Amino acid sequence: MSDDIVYFEKQKKIYPRSVKGRYRRLKWLAMGVLLAIYYLVPWIRWDRGPHAPSQAVLIDMPARRAYFFNIELWPQEVYFFAGLMVLGAVGLFFVTSLLGRVWCGYACPQTVWTDLFVAVENWVQGDRNARMKLDKSPLSFEKVWKKTLTHILWVAIALCTGGAWVFYFVDAPTLFEQIIHFDVSWMAGSWILGLTASTYIMAGYAREQVCTYMCPYARFQSAMFDKDTLIIGYDRERGEPRGKHKQGTSWEGHGHCIDCTQCVIVCPMGIDIRNGLQMDCIACGLCVDACNDVMDRMELPQGLIRYDTQRNYEKRTLAHKTGMPHKDSIDIWRPRTFYYIAVMTVISAIMLFAFLSRSAVEMSVIHDRNPLYVRLSNGDIRNTYTIKVINKTHDDLSFRLRVEGIAPRTVSVAGPGGVSVDDLQVLADSVGTFRIMLVAPTAEAARRQRHEITLYLDAEKESNAADMETVFISAGAM
Ligand code: SF4
Ligand code: SF4
Incomplete structure (x- = not known):
């Protein structure tokens, strides 16, 4: 192995001088807006009634729900997140193809927090020359207090950053109160400490090394140029x-x-x-x-x-x-931009359609497989189903179960409790599970071996009704 090969260059500390101008103002503006969004959004309250949290943006892991203002997403709707991520990625490709690395320069968290940390350094220790001089100077009272104050402010910002992230996953005022009383769960505490440490290291020390050596996006975005x-x-x-x-x-x-x-x-x-x-x-x-x-x-x-x-x-x-004259021009409408716009339009349309057609009540039906059917002593055939009813509304709902596709002798709910199929109750924002037994008379069951049937859940409000197709098996009933 040759001694001349350098695999990793030792970090040389960069002392950027502060500058004034149009793009610096734009960067301050972007930083202010993005940090305000990040820190303040968890504090926005949103009244959803007594059965749901009142935080406008919340990813509630234990309850397996995500709340975005008026929108509430359930685990089975995780495809919305996937769609949003794909949309965001294609949107980023689109912006990069037009404006180059504008994301990296103005909006990437690494850039924003590094800029903030450098601003603190600049405020406490002075501009480029003063900082370089301070670093080279021997240990003195001035050096100690300036360096100490810089690190205290960095840790404070990092702590707010880590804390704000966790506020998106638990009720922000409750967690804040727990924090100030040193009564935080080990899970929340370890996330806050982990994110505080990573912010402090990435923005305080690693800085440009993250963009040069760690960020994968920096590597492949030239493909969009x-x-x-x-x-x-x-x-x-x-x-x-x-x-x-x-x-x-x-x-x-x-x-x-x-x-x-x-x-x-x-x-x-x-x-x-x-x-x-x-x-x-x-x-x-x-x-x-x-x-x-x-x-x-x-x-x-x-x-x-x-x-x-x-x-x-x-x-x-x-x-x-x-020596020929030339004219500068910028061509926005090129095949690449049309392609990105087309992909974004299709993804947005699919997501919008999926969003508008999502219902407040969903049901799933699982037909018992073992046994597929039971022959009763009087010759009737019984099939059993497990029905799950997802009530996404914030009201308790009652449903009446109706069957089409076969003329049953009885439809009943299995198990103790005297629950009636005319009054299947599902609490607000929860899932109700019912074992349903469907009994068909011998003659009716014997018409065919497999009956295509539909189970309907009728509700007071038609928009809360749901239905699901399944089968009634009577093979061998003859
Ligand atoms: S700022 Fe850079 S490009 Fe502009 S004059 Fe000075 S050295 Fe030349
Ligand atoms: S990162 Fe690029 S755009 Fe920013 S100051 Fe350096 S050379 Fe200029």
């Missing part, structure tokens, strides 16, 4: 040859890049975009802000580094070589 995808690029034709420039002197023979490295020192990934598009670039646009600021001060047009498409950069290079 084409020449019309927006990327961050350096206008080489305009910028080169780069070099220092004295204000007021001619630009003749000089490119517009003054090699000030401002675009490099603001980069949270520590890369130099002038070397071309790199896999590490998360398209956050901060180098654009930094360079635009430099261009303003040099009284040159903005956009030496900018969001543009590969096609436009190529057109510009060709125009530069040939």
Whole structure:
């Protein structure tokens, strides 16, 4: 094995300088909105009556229910989650094909929390130069208090992050009260501590390493890029040859890049975009802000580094070589975008149809297999079924069982308790299970060996009625 091969480069600490500009403001806005959604949503209350929790968004694992405002999903409707995840993934592919790594630069949790942690670091320890100086300085009172305060604030944010995640799975005010009284279950406590630790490590230490080495999405999203995808690029034709420039002197023979490295020192990934598009670039646009600021001060047009498409950069290079005029353009409507829109439309339509046609009451019927039928002493044939009635409403419901497809002698509920098929009661938001015995007279049963029958559950409100097809077996009854 050669000693020259480097399998993993040791992390070099990056000290991004703060920057002002359009894309930085956009990042603050995205961060504010996303964090507000994440932290505040579990606190929204939603009145669902006495039989259901009053938290607007809640994934109630013990009760096996998921609540989203007015929507309540049962375990058998888990396909809605699958549909949403597929829709989200295709939506992300669609956005990536148009706008490049906009998710990575503005909305990915790793980016948002790292940005927040860097903002805290910046606030306590000062900007890039001050932080570098502090790290290099020997141990002092100033160093200890600044570092300690930074870590206290990081842990506080991480704790809120871990806590907020668990609030989506249990009633938030109840858990909050348990937390402040140090009376949390070991399950909730271990989740909070685990997520606190992972937030602290990922946003405080791992930072850009997560994007470079751990994130699978960073690896395969280039497959969604084409020449019309927006990327961050350096206008080489305009910028080169780069070099220092004295204000007021001619630009003749000089490119517009003054090699000030401002675009490099603001980069949270520590890369130099002038070397071309790199896999590490998360398209956050901060180098654009930094360079635009430099261009303003040099009284040159903005956009030496900018969001543009590969096609436009190529057109510009060709125009530069040939002297031919060129026109920048952005083509949104391309086969790839149509394909993504078509897939999203189909998935949305299927989900909408499934959602609109879901009923408040569902039933399932299992015919007893062993034995398939029983011949009674008077020659009648009896089949037994297990009926499960899912009452998704928040009211107790009563059903009347009706059979079509055979003329039974009796229909009754097995077991003690005197439950009548005319009054099958199922409590709100629960599942009722009934053993139903269907007895058919010999002559009726003997008409055929297998009768296709339908069991109907009639309810006071027609929208709460349900039915299910099954069979009545009388093979060998002759
Ligand atoms: S900020 Fe602009 S001018 Fe300065 S080094 Fe980067 S590209 Fe060149
Ligand atoms: S090169 Fe520019 S856009 Fe890319 S990560 Fe660095 S600062 Fe952000």
